[in-house]
Amino acid sequence: xxxxxxxxxxxxxxxxxxxxxxxxxxxxxxxxxxxxxxxxxxxxxxxxxxxxxxxxxxxxxxxxxxxxxxxxxxxxxxxxxxxxxxxxxxxxxxxxxxxxxxxxxxxxxxxxxxxxxxxxxxxxxxxxxxxxxxxxxxxxxxxxxxxxxxxxxxxxxxxxxxxxxxxxxxxxxxxxxxxxxxxxxxxxxxxxxxxxxxxxxxxxxxxxxxxxxxxxxxxxxxxxxxxxxxxxxxxxxxxxxxxxxxxxxxxxxxxxxxxxxxxxxxxxxxxxxxxxxxxxxxxxxxxxxxxxxxxxxxxxxxxxxxxxxxxxxxxxxxxxxxxxxxxxxxxxxxxxxxxxxxxxxxxxxxxxxxxxxxxxxxxxxxxxxxxxxxxxxxxxxxxxxxxxxxxx
Amino acid sequence: xxxxxxxxxxxxxxxxxxxxxxxxxxxxxxxxxxxxxxxxxxxxxxxxxxxxxxxxxxxxxxxxxxxxxxxxxxxxxxxxxxxxxxxxxxxxxxxxxxxxxxxxxxxxxxxxxxxxxxxxxxxxxxxxxxxxxxxxxxxxxxxxxxxxxxxxxxxxxxxxxxxxxxxxxxxxxxxxxxxxxxxxxxxxxxxxxxxxxxxxxxxxxxxxxxxxxxxxxxxxxxxxxxxxxxxxxxxxxxxxxxxxxxxxxxxxxxxxxxxxxxxxxxxxxxxxxxxxxxxxxxxxxxxxxxxxxxxxxxxxxxxxxxxxxxxxxxxxxxxxxxxxxxxxxxxxxxxxxxxxxxxxxxxxxxxxxxxxxxxxxxxxxxxxxxxxxxxxxxxxxxxxxxxxxx
Numbered sequence: 001x002x003x004x005x006x007x008x009x010x011x012x013x014x015x016x017x018x019x020x021x022x023x024x025x026x027x028x029x030x031x032x033x034x035x036x037x038x039x040x041x042x043x044x045x046x047x048x049x050x051x052x053x054x055x056x057x058x059x060x061x062x063x064x065x066x067x068x069x070x071x072x073x074x075x076x077x078x079x080x081x082x083x084x085x086x087x088x089x090x091x092x093x094x095x096x097x098x099x100x101x102x103x104x105x106x107x108x109x110x111x112x113x114x115x116x117x118x119x120x121x122x123x124x125x126x127x128x129x130x131x132x133x134x135x136x137x138x139x140x141x142x143x144x145x146x147x148x149x150x151x152x153x154x155x156x157x158x159x160x161x162x163x164x165x166x167x168x169x170x171x172x173x174x175x176x177x178x179x180x181x182x183x184x185x186x187x188x189x190x191x192x193x194x195x196x197x198x199x200x201x202x203x204x205x206x207x208x209x210x211x212x213x214x215x216x217x218x219x220x221x222x223x224x225x226x227x228x229x230x231x232x233x234x235x236x237x238x239x240x241x242x243x244x245x246x247x248x249x250x251x252x253x254x255x256x257x258x259x260x261x262x263x264x265x266x267x268x269x270x271x272x273x274x275x276x277x278x279x280x281x282x283x284x285x286x287x288x289x290x291x292x293x294x295x296x297x298x299x300x301x302x303x304x305x306x307x308x309x310x311x312x313x314x315x316x317x318x319x320x321x322x323x324x325x326x327x328x329x330x331x332x333x334x335x336x337x338x339x340x341x342x343x344x345x346x347x348x349x350x351x352x353x354x355x356x357x358x359x360x361x362x363x364x365x366x367x368x369x370x371x372x373x374x375x376x377x378x379x380x381x382x383x384x385x386x387x388x389x390x391x392x
Numbered sequence: 393x394x395x396x397x398x399x400x401x402x403x404x405x406x407x408x409x410x411x412x413x414x415x416x417x418x419x420x421x422x423x424x425x426x427x428x429x430x431x432x433x434x435x436x437x438x439x440x441x442x443x444x445x446x447x448x449x450x451x452x453x454x455x456x457x458x459x460x461x462x463x464x465x466x467x468x469x470x471x472x473x474x475x476x477x478x479x480x481x482x483x484x485x486x487x488x489x490x491x492x493x494x495x496x497x498x499x500x501x502x503x504x505x506x507x508x509x510x511x512x513x514x515x516x517x518x519x520x521x522x523x524x525x526x527x528x529x530x531x532x533x534x535x536x537x538x539x540x541x542x543x544x545x546x547x548x549x550x551x552x553x554x555x556x557x558x559x560x561x562x563x564x565x566x567x568x569x570x571x572x573x574x575x576x577x578x579x580x581x582x583x584x585x586x587x588x589x590x591x592x593x594x595x596x597x598x599x600x601x602x603x604x605x606x607x608x609x610x611x612x613x614x615x616x617x618x619x620x621x622x623x624x625x626x627x628x629x630x631x632x633x634x635x636x637x638x639x640x641x642x643x644x645x646x647x648x649x650x651x652x653x654x655x656x657x658x659x660x661x662x663x664x665x666x667x668x669x670x671x672x673x674x675x676x677x678x679x680x681x682x683x684x685x686x687x688x689x690x691x692x693x694x695x696x697x698x699x700x701x702x703x704x705x706x707x708x709x710x711x712x713x714x715x716x717x718x719x720x721x722x723x724x725x726x727x728x729x730x731x732x733x734x735x736x737x738x739x740x741x742x743x744x745x746x747x748x749x750x751x752x753x754x755x756x757x758x759x760x761x762x763x764x765x766x767x768x769x770x771x772x773x774x775x776x777x778x779x780x781x782x
Contacts, residue, residue: 104454
């Protein structure tokens with residue numbers, strides 16, 4: 001004989017206030033853990049998902065990032081015609097000479113951040129196929145125009161389509177907005193490379209070259225050829241490796257977040273399990289009565305487990321909605337989380353709650369529901385009916 | 393006080409519940425204490441590594457933009473300035489260690505002692521730094537990291553200038569502060585001249601001001617001096633200069649604070665729930681106590697004391713544990729990084745003041761959680777409660 005489902009449902013309804021409290025506690029635990037997980041995964045997505053495995057980053061030997069590299073014009077002219085570099089329909093090599101500087105820019109909140117300004121030629125859009133212009137157009141060379149990564153829009157003074165953004169020694173007209181699948185290109189500002197070199201007073205216009213490897217070409221052979229050329233002292237590595245290396249410097253931040261998230265989770269879990277525990281334990285008498293009426297231990301256990309699991313799931317749903325809402329509020333209030341990478345430029349990380357983050361929070365809530373319901377129900381069900389009733 | 397054993401007994405009645413509630417409160421207070429160190433920690437760290445009479449003058453566009461070298465003389469002429477040092481980013485990469493980079497700067501050896509007297513560099517080392525063209529002074533942490541000794545020769549490949557230079561280490565900066573590798577500007581300039589290029593720019597001009605009261609005046613004058621020139625400048629105190637590097641942590645701190653707030657709220661709910669349960673279970677007992685003559689205030693007092701005692705004990709343990717916890721974070725983050733801006737986090741300490749605030753917070757949690765159920769229990773008419781019992 002099994003307990004009807006309506007028993008569990010009615011239980012919840014009769015103890016509405018306590019159930020609501022339990023749901024609230026579980027929901028808060030879900031929000032806390034999901035926000036932390038989302039923070040870690042958003043950070044990782046932005047920092048690690050940048051770059052394409054078909055691209056090579058060519059820098060001066062010894063530079064660990066393109067902010068501290070310099071490349072001569074002749075080196076660029078030589079390597080762009082190496083074998084194994086993809087070419088466009090017109091036969092031009094897909095080699096994008098680039099220069100990176102980190103000008104200080106004022107945020108609309110009145111603080112300063114260093115933005116990564118990347119000087120490029122129009123070929124850059126074909127080499128970085130992650131990057132798409134989603135509003136406006138690409139800049140025209142030598143006209144003081146810039147294209148903004150979507151993460152910078154509205155974050156900095158003048159960083160809006162049609163406005164003028166001051167950085168370096170002058171003001172630049174914003175003519176386009178670009179997206180790059182959440183990668184760190186979205187935190188950059190793209191300018192004509194020669195104009196930027198001029199503005200920054202750099203003797204060499206290029207800090208590095210991004211190359212697209214031709215389909216079917218031997219990538220390793222191309223890397224060897226670039227690195228072995230004694231004239232230029234260059235080094236080349238796949239763009240994805242380059243950004244993965246950059247992201248390494250933020251590892252300590254992950255460690256910090258995990259160290260913080262663990263006690264947050266434990267505290268919330270303890271509390272939620274305790275609340276659930278209490279909800280079941282308070283009904284020892286009822287359980288005794290049910291046993292006296294002839295319901296088996298297994299039946300009672302199942303009913304209580306079902307109830308506690310159901311409550312935990314409602315808590316999860318409320319918490320998941322709360323997490324999404326909180327992420328939206330944080331996004332609106334902070335506009336994206338500025339995170340300064342090792343190169344001192346700001347990556348704008350959008351806090352996005354992914355399915356994985358909610359999945360982990362779901363498991364957490366389910367564990368709370370099962371452990372919080374199972375232990376006390378098991379304990380109560382094991383009592384002899386007489387004992388349980390005597391407690392009344 | 394005479395009711396204390398009674399309160400303790402009540403707490404020990406359901407040990408599992410007490411332990412779970414106490415654990416949740418303790419952990420929450422532990423977290424809150426740690427987060428309380430953040431704003432103060434950043435500030436303390438900045439004050440520790442910076443001087444209030446040192447000013448950075450750099451291009452308005454940012455530190456990657458340079459200024460004409462002639463600016464150095466003009467800044468020196470500002471009243472109140474006692475010493476200036478032009479600093480140029482050398483961007484040296486250490487070949488022998490697989491081309492690792494660390495902050496390396498070329499500067500004027502004569503003015504090092506005057507601009508950074510607080511660095512406590514040995515006078516003998518400063519003297520050698522002045523006299524030997526290829527001399528280098530290295531921060532203690534960098535020395536340790538690469539196991540360098542004084543007198544050793546080190547070759548660095550510049551990633552900014554087209555030169556590779558060999559240096560002889562003549563001294564160390566006996567603290568863990570910002571500059572990790574200092575070289576002579578003249579040495580770099582000569583190496584550049586050999587290639588037919590002139591080193592006529594400067595990245596940052598470090599200025600030492602005679603008196604903290606003059607700092608603002610010097611900064612205003614420096615900015616005004618180069619207004620409408622091709623390289624307008626920005627002047628800021630050393631503290632504000634380094635503060636902008638840590639600025640990016642601010643939004644993380646904000647989010648973490650929001651989450652901590654939620655957890656604290658969660659814990660308050662838990663504590664309130666526990667307290668109300670304890671009261672409900674004991675309805676009969678409370679009625680009996682009242683019937684045999686204990687006043688409302690005693691009932692109310694003991695119940696509130698119960699939740700407050702639990703919260704305070706648990707919170708106290710949590711607050712004290714933050715000493716250990718912050719030490720652990722220091723160890724973890726210190727091991728996994730080599731001196732980037734997150735190194736700031738290694739300087740965080742939980743002070744007595746923060747522990748006191750954590751304990752105060754746990755007292756408040758206990759009081760708030762206990763008051764409502766205790767109030768309800770104390771007010772219930774005895775007859776009504778007893779009727780339920782019999």
